[in-house]
């Protein structure tokens with residue numbers, strides 16, 4: 001039996017209270033206990049970055065296959081669902097987690113004065129722009145508009161790959 005409007009309202013209020021209390025406690029913990037929070041934020045950063053990159057490398061591969069099937073076909077509708085869910089439930093939250101945790105670490109460790117961090121920030125901004133462009137492509141594919149051929153998406157697939165290689169070298173080797 002489906003829930004009534006009133007029941008949905010009560011559940012939504014409970015979920016909002018849970019999120020507000022958990023978020024508040026986490027916020028207080030991050031401010032009051034930065035030494036304890038540091039390794040947890042680093043773990044969150046690495047988890048976020050792995051998930052973000054996995055999605056950013058897989059999404060253009062879906063586009064490569066999607067543009068090879070006929071508009072209106074069953075396969076095309078399946079690709080639309082896969083692209084939408086990958087973006088909505090993996091790529092978007094992973095990008096937010098990477099940014100929040102990365103900026104928290106940078107502020108805490110005073111990395112804003114370092115050359116390697118400026119270069120990393122520029123590359124991560126470029127990655128975020130690519131993310132926005134891919135999100136637009138998901139919307140275009142969803143409306144069967146603005147299609148490009150598989151060669152274009154194979155080329156675009158290399159953009160996050162190249163950015164990832166330089167970002168990891170910058171943050172681990174810190175050459176300048």
Ligand code: HEM
Pocket residue numbers: 042045046049053098099101102103105106109111124127163164167168171172
């Ligand atoms: C979204 C914006 C990002 C910010 C603000 C940011 C910031 C940071 C900071 C401040 C650190 C700590 C560096 C250290 O302790 O030496 C770090 C570590 C790291 N970041 Fe990011 N980052 C971002 C995105 C990324 C991306 C997109 C990748 C990968 C493609 C990445 C890969 C890494 C790696 C591999 C580490 C090393 C973790 C470790 O030392 O254990 N980051 N990041």
